[in-house]
Amino acid sequence: MPHILIIDDNPDDRLLVRRELEREFSSDLQVTEIGDELQLEHALAINNFDLVITDYQLCWNNGLRVLLSIKSHYPNCPVIMFTSTGNEEVAVEAMKSGLDDYIIKSQKHYLRLALAVRSTLARAKAEHQVSRLENRLQSLLNKLNVGVFRCTVEGRILEGNNAFLRLLNIETILQAQMLDLRQLFWQHENPVEQQSFITEIALHQDGGIKWIQLSQTLITTEDEPFIEGLIEDITQRKEAETALQKLNEKLEVRVIERTADLQDVIEQLKMFADSVSHDLRAPLRSIQGFAEALLEDYISSLDTKAQNYLTRIVSAAELTNILIENLLEYSKLSRTQLQLEAVNLNTIVSQVLAQMEEELRHKQAEVHVIDTLPNVLGHYNTCVQIFTNLLSNAIKFVTPNVKPKVIIRAETNQDSFILWVEDNGIGIKPQYHEKIFAVFERLHGIESYPGTGIGLAMVRKGVERMRGECGVESQLGQGSKFWIKFKIPDFFKKSEI
Numbered sequence: 001m002p003h004i005l006i007i008d009d010n011p012d013d014r015l016l017v018r019r020e021l022e023r024e025f026s027s028d029l030q031v032t033e034i035g036d037e038l039q040l041e042h043a044l045a046i047n048n049f050d051l052v053i054t055d056y057q058l059c060w061n062n063g064l065r066v067l068l069s070i071k072s073h074y075p076n077c078p079v080i081m082f083t084s085t086g087n088e089e090v091a092v093e094a095m096k097s098g099l100d101d102y103i104i105k106s107q108k109h110y111l112r113l114a115l116a117v118r119s120t121l122a123r124a125k126a127e128h129q130v131s132r133l134e135n136r137l138q139s140l141l142n143k144l145n146v147g148v149f150r151c152t153v154e155g156r157i158l159e160g161n162n163a164f165l166r167l168l169n170i171e172t173i174l175q176a177q178m179l180d181l182r183q184l185f186w187q188h189e190n191p192v193e194q195q196s197f198i199t200e201i202a203l204h205q206d207g208g209i210k211w212i213q214l215s216q217t218l219i220t221t222e223d224e225p226f227i228e229g230l231i232e233d234i235t236q237r238k239e240a241e242t243a244l245q246k247l248n249e250k251l252e253v254r255v256i257e258r259t260a261d262l263q264d265v266i267e268q269l270k271m272f273a274d275s276v277s278h279d280l281r282a283p284l285r286s287i288q289g290f291a292e293a294l295l296e297d298y299i300s301s302l303d304t305k306a307q308n309y310l311t312r313i314v315s316a317a318e319l320t321n322i323l324i325e326n327l328l329e330y331s332k333l334s335r336t337q338l339q340l341e342a343v344n345l346n347t348i349v350s351q352v353l354a355q356m357e358e359e360l361r362h363k364q365a366e367v368h369v370i371d372t373l374p375n376v377l378g379h380y381n382t383c384v385q386i387f388t389n390l391l392s393n394a395i396k397f398v399t400p401n402v403k404p405k406v407i408i409r410a411e412t413n414q415d416s417f418i419l420w421v422e423d424n425g426i427g428i429k430p431q432y433h434e435k436i437f438a439v440f441e442r443l444h445g446i447e448s449y450p451g452t453g454i455g456l457a458m459v460r461k462g463v464e465r466m467r468g469e470c471g472v473e474s475q476l477g478q479g480s481k482f483w484i485k486f487k488i489p490d491f492f493k494k495s496e497i
Helices: 011-025 037-046 063-073 088-096 107-143 162-167 173-177 235-297 304-335 345-355 357-363 380-396 455-465
Strands: 003-007 030-034 051-054 079-083 101-104 147-152 157-160 196-205 208-219 226-233 339-344 366-369 375-378 405-413 416-423 469-474 480-487
Touching (some): 003 011, 011 030, 011 107, 030 037, 037 063, 051 063, 051 107, 079 107, 088 101, 088 235, 101 235, 107 235, 147 162, 339 345, 345 380, 357 380, 380 405
Parallel strands (some): 003 030, 079 101, 366 405
Antiparallel strands (some): 147 157, 196 208, 208 226, 339 375, 416 480, 469 480
8 A cells, every 4th residue: 555645735735636646546545644844854754655745835845855855865765746836947956856757736637646646656666676676686696506617619518517507408518519509609710818708698498588698718728729617597687677678668758758748838838928918918907097097087076085096006007017027028038948149248238228328317326337348158138138137126225315336347257257236225134145036025115115026036037047147245234246157158159048
């Protein structure tokens, strides 16, 4: 009876998964639900489970860390990730870390999850059986009787022990001399002393095939050369290798299927983005349009409170539209193929400064570019988007009545360039240095610093798509230094990702 752990902080999701598993396996199943970190630690300590199903987004951790924890304790335990909050990057990283399957959490995929569990358990059982077979084979080989023989280079047997005769299915040396054994022995026109040769031979005996491993050494004397050798029965090992090869072929088919499934998920995400763009914006335009119409046509009939409410509706609709646009841009950045090539950062920064000229003048911001910026491996439009977001944040997050000052500079580091965007803003506490790069993560209210909280997420996504890295160095009240590590073009040919 297989024992399965379901790791999910949502009890409803755990119940749905459990229900589908019990339908697939009937009563021949044991399920343990894990809803918090303490329960997981207890389960890991007991080690009585055969498979783990985990969500990615957990209130105390994430699925990747849970996967690594399980694999560190029990490397051979199969793990399936069933989640609605992961993405392609998470799936790929999880597969590299030993994940057996990755399934998007949705109503139609609960049945698929149950089938994946059955398939994964069967594969794990097969791998365990193959492992046991290999261990048993090794033990047998260690105890195996080895045939010892000596013969001429023409294949005429001079002497051999009982194990040699038994492996060849003969009883006497005379019978051995009547067999055509030349294919088993060393063939050389000019024998050289102490040359060795190892090969595997298939012998047809009693309607079947016996595999023999032959180890032989050519010995030369003053009279004539001869061969001394050993033979071992390796039939079981060959059968195990065949079984393993068949298993590998099945696994390759599975990988192809999983790849196709991931591609299908990507296409579904694209369709969802298109649907969001069309279906959500239409009613949003209606809300905003009618609210503005009320303000224009009936403002004299509305009291101050009603006017304030309508103004708030218009503002909320505008913000929602911006959020949708940003989400679509983020989704497009994650899916679009980027043609990487050498791009000039001076040109990009000049374009961004020109586009933001009015905003910079309004903020009375000072932007200084130190020396000439390098050419880097990147994608032009993505770089423009990254610099626009970084510069916008640099002049936005400043103390009131303080004129923003921004410094842009670059430095060389082995096979990469590091670009710095430094400001005199309000700064960021160290514990938030990673959090600010997540989608919709904000450290301040909209009233203080307007925005959607997706700008830095797009910065990181764009940098990663260009094979780079990014981060920030900052202390609260001491400004921020955002850095981007670009690859040097000379290290790469023009490529597409």
